[in-house]
Structure formats: structure tokens, C-alpha cells
Amino acid sequence: MKTYANYAWEQAAAFLAIDSPSGYTARAAAWVKEKFEALGFKAEITTKGGVLIDLGGKKEDDALLLEAHADTLGAMVAQIKGNGRLRLTALGGMKADNGEAENVRVYTRDGKIYEGTLQLCNASVHVNGD
Numbered sequence: 453m454k455t456y457a458n459y460a461w462e463q464a465a466a467f468l469a470i471d472s473p474s475g476y477t478a479r480a481a482a483w484v485k486e487k488f489e490a491l492g493f494k495a496e497i498t499t500k501g502g503v504l505i506d507l508g509g510k511k512e513d514d515a516l517l518l519e520a521h522a523d524t525l526g527a528m529v530a531q532i533k534g535n536g537r538l539r540l541t542a543l544g545g546m547k548a549d550n551g552e553a554e555n556v557r558v559y560t561r562d563g564k565i566y567e568g569t570l571q572l573c574n575a576s577v578h579v580n581g582d
Contacts, residue, residue, distance in 0.1 A: 463487065471557055472523050474543050477501050480522035526551070529558060537573060548572055 472480035484503045488495040494506045503522075509515055527540035527548070538558070542548070551570045558566040 471559075473526055473559060474523045474528075476559065477521075477523045484522065526556075 467480065467483060470480045470483055478501065481497050481501055481503050485495045485497055485505075488503070488505045493508070496504050498504055501522075507516065523544070526544070526546055527542050529538050530541040531539040533539060540548070548570075549572070552572055554570050556568055556570050558568070560566070
């Protein structure tokens with residue numbers, strides 16, 4: 453028998469595996485809607501792409517609302533430089549240092565996806581607190 457914790461872990465892992473950069477959140481929203489409908493809840497996608505779920509309840513004045521965003525924070529390609537490097541612009545407060553050495557996927561306008569690793573060209577190594 454699955455425990456609630458195992459179920460929650462599996463669902464969170466599946467959800468987080470869905471790429472959802474800003475502007476491309478429809479797949480993540482559809483996944484959330486489908487999962488809650490499978491559990492028997494009424495769900496709808498709002499005009500802004502969020503998911504609204506009626507969790508039921510007995511009293512209107514004793515309701516619970518959960519709100520979250522499904523887009524991943526990251527960066528947008530601002531320029532492809534002559535040497536092939538990308539100039540990025542941050543989205544959602546992302547700091548480049550936090551993404552150093554992370555695996556990334558770059559989505560192009562024509563639907564191609566390129567995978568790589570974020571490596572800062574102006575990064576420096578600090579040893580012993582230097």
C-alpha cells in the first residue's frame with residue numbers, strides 16, 4: 453500500500469520533470485488539471501493559465517485557497533554571439549550564479565530544444581575565502 457508521502461513524492465517529481473519556462477506553462481497546467489480531475493475534483497484552467505480547483509467543503513466562509521505558479525525561473529536568450537555563446541536575460545529574479553553548472557534546455561521559436569550546461573564565462577574560483 454502506498455503511503456501519502458510516497459504518493460506526494462511521486463507526483464511532485466513527475467510535475468517538476470515538466471519543463472515549464474515562462475510562456476510555456478500550458479503542459480504543466482494541463483498536467484495539474486488532469487491529476488486533480490482523476491482524484492474527482494472539478495478543475496479548470498483560467499484565462500491566465502492558472503489552474504482553479506474546487507476542493508469542496510461544507511462552509512463557504514471556511515474555505516481554503518492554494519495558489520502557486522507553474523513556471524520555472526530561469527533566463528531568456530537575448531543574443532547569440534558570434535562565438536556561439538549566449539547572452540542571457542534573467543526571468544523571475546534568477547541570479548546567474550545560482551544556475552552555474554546546472555543542466556539547461558534552450559527552447560527555440562521553431563520548436564527545437566538544445567540541451568547543455570550553464571557555464572558563466574566571467575566566473576571566478578574562490579579558494580580559502582579569497
